[in-house]
Structure formats: structure tokens, C-alpha cells
Amino acid sequence: MEKIRGIHHISAMVGDLENVLQFYREILNLRLVKQTVNFDDRTGYHLYFGSQSAPLSSLMTFFPQQNKTGIKGTGQVGKIAFKIPTNQLDYWKNRLKSFGIKYKEGKWSQFKALYISDYDQLELALVASAEVSNIADIQGFHGLSIYSSHPRASKEFLETKMGFIAVKEDENYHYLAISGDKQEELLIEKELLEAGAWGAGTVHHVAWSLTDEKEERDWRKYLIKNGRDVTILRDRKYFKSIYFREPGQVIFEMATQVPGLTVDETKESLGKSLQLPQKYESRRKEIENRLPRLN
Template sequence: MLKSEGIHHITAMVNSAQRTINFYTDILGLRLVKKTINFERPEVYHLYFGDYRGLPGTIMTFFPWEKQLKGRIGTGQVGATSYAIPANSFDFWENRLHHFGIDYERVGRFGDSLLSLTDRDGLKLELVEQPVALNSPEIIGFAGATLYSAKPDKSADILENLFRMKCVGDDEGYLRFKAGGAVGNLIDIKLTPSVRGLMGAGTLHHIALRAKDEAELYQWRELLLEKSLNPTEIRDRHYFKSIYFHDEGGILFEIATDSPGFTIDEPVAHLGQQLMLPPWLESKRAELEALLPDVGVHIVEGID
């Protein structure tokens, strides 16, 4: 029986590539693991941030486009992204956020204390301690995400009966599901009404769940067809292959393969240092580099 191990990546829409790089590397301490382009809109960057090796369950990706209109977070979207931090690291992160002038508040959910904040484009982020003892307070990967579904019962059915995540409880207007992976294994559904979401800068575009490999991805697509969920054809994203579908709550889901990963065209030590293009666009490198804004790549291996 098919079962997803949890989140592969989450993709957002923002305005500024440089501002995004600064926030997610300098402030959150993530690594820019891939600087490439949006395959459908090659004049727009596609930036990937994650842990040092760029493993599934740690990857936040961005489409930065200056001309993009501001969006509105609401129903039919992924509303918030939660990052896992080691136990006993709240003091470090509160001091760090204060140092960089980032407003935050402590909130509680499912017995956890969260630091809730927004990035420079208004994306909702959360830092949540998990029972992992590390020598560094750096972000481990995703803890999970929160869906703002227009039909929470339909999205819950997708998580439980399609992806085979386990419903582990409800708390003050949220329903929680858990997958088996070590990171990115929690997805909450907000049950209380919200405004209708409008896609644009400062919103999350989609959430991708994990498939082990291409053979399993074909199985997922057959299952989606059986359930009349109208999946796309399999698309080659160079670093993974994937399919997309919408649920009845308006959430755009992607299912993406763990392989081949981000070291297919760069060694681990040099991830994110150059503009990488898929083989079918390499002949247009000079043209694309002229269109893309010049941005500074800041590789962060840890947090001081």
C-alpha cells in the first residue's frame, strides 16, 4: 500500500531574490542548495534552501519575481510553514530574531510552544522545538505545515486515505496528521474559516509530498487517476520528477521523488554557488543570465 513519508518541499512566491537569500541564509541559517530557474518561466529564478545536503523534508523553494502582485494568505493555500529546531534552543532563536529586528510571538498548539513570525514578504513561519539534542541550535528541517483548506474535511480525507498519514488529534481549531518520516512529518489543517486566498507574492504556491522513486511515482499517478483526482503528466524537474493535483479544498499538492537529488549537477561542497540549468536549457545560458537579476549567493553551513 502506498504511503508518503511526509513533506518533500514547499514552494513560495516572493518579489525579491536577493531579499529572500538574505533572510533564509543570514537570519534562518539555511543553505542555498540550488540556484536555478523556473522551468515554465525561465526568466524567473527558482531558489532552493535546505540543510547542508539538501535532503527531502528540509527544502523551501521560491519563485522570486519583482513584478508579481502581492497575494493574500487564505483558504485554498498552505498557510504556514513550521521549521524544527533542537530542544532548548528557544532562547537562542528569540535573541537572534530580536537582533535582526524580526517580530515574533510565542503561541501554543498540540502541547508545543512555537515561535510565530513572518519573513520579509509576509510568509508565515513557525519555529518549534523537537526532542532532538544537537550541539548547534540550527534548523533541522521542516516540522510540518498548516493547510488553510476551503473544505477541511476533503483535505483531511486526502491526508488520511490517500497519503496514509495518521490522524493524531485536534486542538483549538486544528486537526493534525502525522507521516512516518523523520522530518517534515506533520501537517495540520486549520478548521476555522478564513478569507479566500489570493495567489501572489507572500503566499505559498504548493506543498510537495515524498515518493521514493520514479517507479513509485507512477503508482501514485495511477492511484490518483483511480480516485478521479486528475493528476498532471509526470514532469521532469531535473532534481526530481513529480506530478500535481488539486484537492477539493483548493490545495495544490505535488508528489515528488526523493531521487536523483540536488547533487546530480553539483557536489555537496559546492551546492548553490552557480546558476544551474537543466540540459535542455544550457544552450540558452547567456540569454537567461542577461535576463536574471544579479544576486549574491551566501552559503551558510551553520549558525554562529
């Protein structure tokens, strides 16, 4: 099997639209690179953010306007870790303070990190693991943690079936290196929580990056052969996707790198106007009238 290329995107459910824009665009200085709708529910936005240095990869996406608060628990992604330059921790401390965002200093694996929460209480970390740089911007994902219902079964599956590399474990986590060249990490929380419930403040899924549709079809056959219940291929316009749950019940997606975000916008104009899948174009005016305007 071809190895996955790392994290393609992470998708979270959040509440107030303006809070999402302020926190991720203004405070974390991520770039809004796509405004579209939930392809399975056209009544709500699906917003994509990328780093300023690599806006076409390492995407953080959101389904805002959720009308109930979620419950964090097993079967969900836990913490989301962003990568910052090793020499820019003080910059980020000062920046967070200037916006009134509380942080806790700690470590993610062997790296220094700042732990924060967004306005919906999504758990985030700024991990000082990128190369020294005069530019303080987030460089992409460092990794994530998951709340598994069966931590050891999740570890075994990720290691033996998905090509992740077991690095170490301690009393709190199993530490795995994610395949690919980005040096990303996945931590499996050992603490067993109650089952989670979807809503604002929870992460719906993590998507792993594959090159193209052929690789995805090969992975689908392989996963089914290894006991996973896998969806059919779904066309998300910017990538093709399949979905399944790993043994700990966390939702995994496999997403292709092609055709990419520039299939309907130039790189320079990314995120500046509402983009729709073809199936919704005939209802564009209705959709635009229903959605709140982005500031």
C-alpha cells in the same frame, strides 16, 4: 500503496530577491543549495534552501521577483513550521531580536514555538521539537498548515487515501501526523477564508516525497482512480513530479528522491552557480544576462 516519506519541499512566491537571501540565508541560517530557474518560466529564479545539517532534504524553495502581492486564502498552504532543538529557543529569541525580527511565543501542537513572518509576510514557526543539541540550526521541517475550502473533506482524504494519521482536533485545527519517519505534522485550519490569490507572500504548493519514478507512477494511477485530476509526470531535473489538488483545493506535488540535487553539482559546490535544465542551456547567456546577480 507505498507510503509517502514526508515533506520533500515547500515552494513559495516572494518579492525582492535580496530580502529572500537575507532572511533565509542570513537570519535563519539556511544553506542556498540550488540556484536555477522556474522550469515553466525561464525569466525568473527558482532558489532552493536546505538546513545546514541536512542540505539535500527538507527543501524550502522560492520563486522570487513576483511583481504583485498575493492574497492568503483557501487553496493554499498556510504556516510553515521549521524544526529546532528543544534546548535552543532562547538562542533563537536572541538571534531574531538581533535582526529586528518580531516573534510571538506560543505552541505548535504540544511543542513550544516562535511564530514569525518573513519580509513578504509568509507565516513561519520555529518549533522546538528536535533532539537536544549544542548546534542551534534548523533541522528541517516540523510540518505545515493548510487553508482548505473543505476542512473535513481534506482530513478524510489525507487520512483514508494518503496514509496520514489523525491525532486530535480542537476548535481551530485538525491535527494529522504525516507518514514517514520524520515525525512531521500537518494542521488543517478550520477557519474558512476567502479564496486565495497567487503572488508574493503566498505558498504555491507542498511536495510529498516518494522514492522513485515507479512509486510515482503507482501513486498517479491510484490518485486518478480516487477521483483526482493528476498531471502527467514532469521532469524537474532533480526529481520527477506530478501535481494535483486535494479536496480542499490545496496544490499537492509528489516528487521523487532521485536523482537528487547532486546530479549537476557536488555536495560541496551546491548553490554556488546557476544550473539550468538541458532545454535552456542553448540560451544560457541570454538567461544569465537577464537575471540579477546573487550576492
